[in-house]
Amino acid sequence: MTENTPRVAVPKQRWLPLTSAPRSPVALPTRPALAERPALPVSQRPPLTASKTLPAEDPAVRANQPLTPPSTPPKPENTRASASADAVEAIEAIDVNPGAKSSDVHRSSVSQASTQEALGSDAAPKLYTEKYQLQEExxxxxxxxxxxxxxNVEPLKPRTNLPLTPPTSPTTGATASSKKVLAVKKPSSRQAHKILEKEAKILTYLTSHADASTHLVLFHGFDTAQHSIVLGAVPLSLETHAKAASRTPFSTKTMFDPVVGAEEWAGLAEALIGGLAFLHSTGCVHGDIKPANVLLRSESSxxxxxxxxxxxxxxxxxxTGEGEDVEEVSAVTxxxxSPELLEALSPxxxxxxxxxxxxxxxxxxxxxxxxAIGDSPYAGARIASQKLxxxxxxxxxxxxxxxxxxSRVMKGRAVEKALSGALAKEAVKRATVAEWxxxxxxxxxxxxxxxxxxGG
Structure with a gap:
């Protein structure tokens, strides 16, 4: 090779790891939406399992639109749906579609015949026509x-016959005291529109009774534009309150009392039993009573x-009839x-x-x-199926x-005496709400x- 021969650039050798060639991504099979699965007949249901929570999707809100609550999963024809997000795996296991919030939930629907009898065939929910702005979830x-x-409240107009002074210049909006605080229950999917409208009709019926405000969260009406239920805001639930109380240091002085205190527990028990008596006197079966569905309103006292x-x-x-044409529960709590409902859901x-x-x-x-104890009585279960x-x-x-x-629920003490009749295993031996x-x-x-x- 002479000096005039041009040099050829030799690329540097790069060593590659001794691994197999990358594989192209494999598309995983998509899981069909739970609500799209047809319900199997009772005779074909697989064994029951306990439930877990189904996370809901974050609501998508356009930037140029005011926030409004999102919608709720659908209920196609001939399928069961539940209002609780926590019963998903239990529902999948028994092929009766899913449920609602926190722990497990069971769902029952209003039959057309019984609803028409109670509410009227052309019944419409009480309407809410005011404007509102959504805040946090x-x-x-x-x-x-x-x-x-x-x-939303119209801005306050200044009085023109008074001189303006810096500290009292007219405001451009309503004062905080003039704004009503609400809780808006918005469906999380289009298929839930009918479910919330049905609930609004039931609330309209219940609130037509004089004692409703004593036992139920205030119902303002149904927003037809957003398919949402507008309620009074009561942020504290019995579930949250009791769990917080259970973290109070244990002492020999209070070890036999309910975690929320003996006097408070007795007051809550009397009020809730009275509220259930009110519901049953109107012909309403609640169907989903649990600590998360009891809200606690602070009183001036x-x-x-x-x-x-x-x-x-x-x-x-x-x-006082139970109605033979009412749909079965669609999820388990x-x-x-109750044990008879769990048994009825068996294959x-x-x-x-x-x-x-x-x-x-x-x-x-x-x-x-x-x-009384600040937790589920089955909290000792290691796995969900054991809890079930x-x-x-x-x-x-x-x-x-x-x-x-x-120690808070020992035999012969007040809590056990107060609840034993209601917790009889057999429904025929269970106390009625009036007896209780x-x-x-x-x-x-x-x-x-x-x-x-x-402690009694």
């Missing part, structure tokens, strides 16, 4: 998302008044579903899984047991006495005479 489930909202909310699982029956059961007055009583009994098995046994007291708060209301008065009076601190 308060909670969500499979069917809906609840937002804190502020009702410093106490808390419990109010029922979330009637998307409710149905109206005529008089592991902690709060080989010929019974119809319909929420009744008796199942409401059992659900409220477990709810008050939760308020416990619930099917229908012995919540027995499992509660195996936990850390066992009369019985708890005697327990509370005896508790007061013996001294709250001694």
């Amino acid at each position: 308060l909670g969500r489930g499979a069917w809906s998302t609840v937002y804190l909202a502020i009702e 410093g106490g808390l008044s419990p109010l029922y909310c979330d009637f998307s699982s409710s149905h109206i029956v005529s008089g 592991t902690e709060y579903l 080989r059961s010929p019974a119809r899984a319909v929420a009744t007055y008796a199942s409401d009583v059992f659900a409220l009994g477990v709810t008050l047991l939760f308020a 098995g416990m619930a099917k046994e229908g012995l919540p007291f027995e499992f509660a006495r195996r936990g850390e708060q066992a 209301r009369d019985g708890i008065r005697e327990v509370v009076e005896s508790w007061k005479e013996g001294g709250w601190a001694r």
